[in-house]
Amino acid sequence: MSKKVVSLLFSNYKNDNRVFKMANSLAENGYDVTILALCYGDVPEAETQGKIKVRRLKLKSSKLPSGNKIFGSIKYLEFIFSIIWGYRKADIWHCNDFKPFMVGVMARFFNRKLKLVYDCHELESERNGVTSIERFLVLKVEKWFIKKSFVIHVSEGIKSYYKTKYGTADSRTEIILNTPHTSTYVKSNVLKERLNLLPEDKLYIYQGGLMKGRGIETLLTVFTELSEFHIAFMGYGAFEEKIKLASKENNNIHFVPAVPYNEVVTYTSSADYGLISVENICLSYYYCMPNKLFEYVQAEIPILVNALEDCRNFVEGNGIGLAVKEETPESWREAVLELSKRDKSEFTSNLKKVKEIYNWQNEEKKLLEFYKKV
The missing domain is CATH 3.40.50.2000 (Glycogen Phosphorylase B;)
Structure with missing residues (x-):
């Protein structure tokens, strides 16, 4: 029974x-x-x-x-x-x-x-x-x-x-x-096409809750200064209007409403880099391992992560991205510039290995x- x-x-x-x-x-x-x-x-x-x-x-x-x-x-x-x-x-x-x-x-x-x-x-x-x-x-x-x-x-x-x-x-x-479930990787341009970007434009993506404590304001500050790079905020939450306002004032900042769960990795794979900017404001956040981390892995895009213990250890330990040194706009700016200079191929083979281990x-x-x- x-x-x-x-x-x-x-x-x-x-x-x-x-x-x-x-x-x-x-x-x-x-x-x-x-x-x-x-x-x-x-x-x-x-x-x-x-x-x-x-x-x-x-x-x-x-x-x-x-x-x-x-x-x-x-x-x-x-x-x-x-x-x-x-x-x-x-x-x-x-x-x-x-x-x-x-x-x-x-x-x-x-x-x-x-x-x-x-x-x-x-x-x-x-x-x-x-x-x-x-x-x-x-x-x-x-x-x-x-x-x-x-x-x-x-x-x-x-x-x-x-x-x-x-x-x-x-x-x-x-x-x-x-x-997420492991996926057969097929590089998509659906997000860049939706945002009218060229394939060679460098696009960072933040996906998930758009709310206080997720580093949204820091990312807006950083990408307002780094106009040569694009950022897409894909999700929903209290900061939607703030992001929409920033997108009207900055051509490189974009808001994308949340997409159905079974389409997330397809959209994510259209970006070049994934962002995890959860702020270290409580122990629960410090030890978090958000689902977006593994969605970035399945999409095979290098990850830039805040100084959170488990996330940092996972990203650096597996060689699939970089960690920001401090929770300041200056440190985030340096990390974005550093990751953008790297050849993405140095992370690709590790991402392919990691996605075969960390899947549903x-x-x-x-x-x-x-x-x-x-």
């Missing part, structure tokens, strides 16, 4: 390729998988994605007024107990981030046989913007319950942090990187082996 897995997340599950890839890998290999999310926005309450069942909870209390703490507490309690009561008989809860893990801990009081997989997408107690109360709660719940659970991390740095802090056993932890086909094998222990 197939083990029943509930993949729980506190969003409407509209754009989360990591959650989908994990659920799909499990479903394709004999697990009975349900993704459980919230129902808001333009998403259906129920749908099927391949062998995955997707269920989104629509709360009766959602009609209560917003902005009231009492009503907010009622909504939260309804959500928690709807999940626990409706899905308490599952074999495994795959908890995406801390809040679902906390609900999973409560669910175990109703089903002592329930196994929890705590999928830490970040270093939860050291996230950007976490409040002192949230940090206290995360630290206490993790301290009491993490060693009784199975834990997935997104980088070596975060895994080491948890092992040092809580003594988590290697046999109950695994690193699953957020890599290989991460899936790790996931399935890990689930055999659960």
Whole structure:
């Protein structure tokens, strides 16, 4: 009989390729998988994605007024107990981030046989913007319950942090990187053509969230000065208007709305270099390994990365790009000029090797082996 897995997340599950890839890998290999999310926005309450069942909870209390703490507490309690009561008989809860893990801990009081997989997408107690109360709660719940659970991390740095802090056993932890499927490389010019650039124009790309803490303002400053190089910001977020304004004032700065996930690598391969400019403003960012890193690898473009431990070690250790020395516009400017002078061919052979190692086909094998222990 197939083990029943509930993949729980506190969003409407509209754009989360990591959650989908994990659920799909499990479903394709004999697990009975349900993704459980919230129902808001333009998403259906129920749908099927391949062998995955997707269920989104629509709360009766959602009609209560917003902005009231009492009503907010009622909504939260309804959500928690709807999940626990409706899905308490599952074999495994795959908890995406801390809040679902906390609900999973409560669910175990109703089903002592329930196994929890705590999928830490970040270093939860050291996230950007976490409040002192949230940090206290995360630290206490993790301290009491993490060693009784199975834990997935997104980088070596975060895994080491948890092992040092809580003594988590290697046999109950695994690193699953957020890599895309490996692709047969076909160089594309779709992005340069869309931006009316010549094939020989040097194009840098930043893709992902356009928001505070991602180094967007620094990149705008740098490329305003380096008008001989082009930069495309591909994604969505609070800084869209700021980028659009800069693009009107600078012919080398471009905004490209986010494209469907299955087209990302095609667009990326049209650029010459990939940028990772996440700012070192919290430990979670310092140890991050964002999916754009591996998308650049699959597109076989050299990478310029900020001074973040795991990213820097990955890029420099594999010889697939350069690392910026300091988080200043001056240091970024020097790094852009240095990378632009290099012959791209010195990185190409390494990129081809690395993409055969760091892809979802290989991460899936790790996931399935890990689930055999659960």
